[in-house]
Amino acid sequence: MSAATQHHDVVIVGGGTAGLTVAARLLAAQPGLDVAVIEPSETHYYQPIWTLVGGGVFDREISARPEADYMPAEASWIRERVLDFDPEARVVTTDAGARVGYQQLVVCAGIQLNWSAVDGLEGQAGQGGICSNYAYETVSSTWKFLRGIEQGRAVFTFPPTPIKCGGAPQKITYLADDHLRRRGVRDRVEVVYCASTASIFGVDKYRRSLEKVVGRKQIETHFRRNLIAVRPSSREAIFEDLDGGQELVVKYDLLHVVPPQGAPDFIARSALASDAGWVEVDKHTLQHTRYPDVFSLGDCSSLPCAKTGAAVRKQAPVLVDNLLAHRAGEAPSARYHGYSSCPLVTGYGKLILAEFDYDGVPTESFPFDQSQERYSMYALKAYALPELYWNGMLRGRM
Ligand SMILES: Cc1cc2nc3c(=O)[nH]c(=O)nc-3n(C[C@H](O)[C@H](O)[C@H](O)COP(=O)(O)OP(=O)(O)OC[C@H]3O[C@@H](n4cnc5c(N)ncnc54)[C@H](O)[C@@H]3O)c2cc1C
Known part of the structure; x- marks a missing residue:
């Protein structure tokens, strides 16, 4: 087997919602860390707004922005597609034939x-x-x-x-x-x-x-x-x-x-996969159950939560804390409890904001009964959350 053609402290597979958020948070927490993101797409999509695009509220173009505008300047962006993982050798292989070595790996390539x-x-x-x-x-x-x-x-x-x-x-x-x-x-x-x-x-x-x-x-x-x-x-x-x-x-x-x-094919057939094909991680620490240098979050992980960007928002800080603790030789101590959120649009101008954890217990953010339809929650989804996403979450600020 040939040696890795390049090497980074942390390699992130997938520069979507989770990958960009984790990259930004890692670099904010530890400036100078050598972080690479492997992501083939030139465009990033804010998928939650597609519900309102399908309903005729917005044009689809509102969901698409250049990936380059959100890739942290300090990160190395490898514009390739990962084909394979070798967690024993700590190397991933891309479709361009590159072999990228890492100390820690974060896998967040979404769902297929x-x-x-x-x-x-x-x-x-x-x-x-x-x-x-x-x-x-x-x-x-x-x-x-x-x-x-x-x-x-x-x-x-x-x-x-x-x-x-x-x-x-x-x-x-x-x-x-x-x-x-x-x-x-x-x-x-x-x-x-x-x-x-x-x-x-x-x-x-x-x-x-x-x-x-x-x-x-x-x-x-x-x-x-x-x-x-x-x-x-x-x-x-x-x-x-x-x-x-x-x-x-x-x-x-x-x-x-x-x-x-389902899980992306290249993950499902890899050594990282659970029986169901997802990246097999501990549901609280987000660390791989067999390869401690590997972490995962978002849609391709085995986390038994609802697969949403809102869940990623809560997973990312836990993953970053635990990955940095692991690098420092400490045990991971941050915990994710399965938070997810589902803004249930019930009509134009109406929304029920469901928020809950692994056990299906409501974990609501507002001091009112969120199971009632409200215009304020619709406005949150249509106008406030996209801004918070582009300017806050992807920048590692929330
Ligand atoms: C219609 C719809 C409505 C939604 N509504 C909501 C909502 O209201 N609220 C909410 O919170 N969430 C919502 N979501 C879900 C949310 O968009 C996803 O859960 C979130 O984007 C998951 O983030 P991720 O990083 O895991 O995956 P993604 O954001 O999908 O990113 C995965 C990235 O991995 C890259 N990739 C794939 N294969 C490879 C490879 N081989 N090598 C390298 N990179 C690769 C992709 O190009 C992509 O950029 C909605 C989704 C849809 C489709």
Whole structure:
């Protein structure tokens, strides 16, 4: 095996939400540390705003900014894609053939969208009424088809895999309902939500409020249903019953698909992976369970929390503290308790801000009952959080 072609104190794989935040925080905590970020994309996307792009509130361009503007000046940016890990030799290999050595490694390469896991779906989002808020390339199609539908059926899916932002499938359902009412065609368009989950939301406090929202909006719900195939020529979506019952064939005029998701293939086949393919870390310290020089956070980690940017915001300072403690020869003492947040948009100008921990216990930030729909929380999501993200979190300041 050839020696590493370059070497850094800390190598970060993935310069997305987690990678940029950790790089900025590491360099703020320890100026002069030699940090490299391996990230192939020239553009960084603020994905949480895609819900409102799909609902026609913003154009998709608002979510995209040059990666270079957010890469810390003191970090080395390696514009390549990681293919492989060798944690015994402390080296990663890139698609350009570089072998990058490290003392500590942080893995945060996000989650993989597996469109081909649904028969007939690959390449269809963006045409024939099929749309998705889950990719920059397809998010504008949601608004295009929503604006255009006059009658028939709008169907919204939720796959039986972990997904980023578990609330996003229902948020676009509520915006669609609201939009159709404002346009005066809601009585001609059925709104159908078909989810693999057993109920509308996993945390009881918010579930109770959301069930009222669904009832008020007269949304037809089917739980424990998994989209297994689409037939674009006849505009049919086929759902299996996860409890062993009969298949459901639904004719659609608009089909909003949340693709099945999983650990990126290059991680799942590596020595770092858990049985399920995620980077296997301790759920409190974020340190790898077998390779103490490896840490992970965000969507590709095995952390059993809801996969959101809000979770990353709380994970990043814990990871940085523990990584620096490890470098100093100390035991990691910072703890992450599973905080995640889901800003559940329930219509234009309305939002329930769910915040909870590993045990599903609400951990709310505001001194009022966050399970109630509020304009103030909608304004927080639409206008304040993007600013805090670009100017605070990615700069390592919050
Ligand atoms: C529609 C939608 C709505 C959402 N709503 C919310 C919300 O309201 N609130 C919230 O907090 N979160 C929300 N999220 C989730 C949030 O965007 C993610 O949880 C967050 O971005 C995860 O950060 P990450 O760094 O783990 O992954 P990402 O930010 O996705 O970054 C992963 C990075 O890894 C890079 N990468 C991939 N493969 C490789 C490789 N082989 N080598 C090197 N680099 C690689 C990618 O290019 C990317 O830059 C939403 C997401 C979507 C799609």
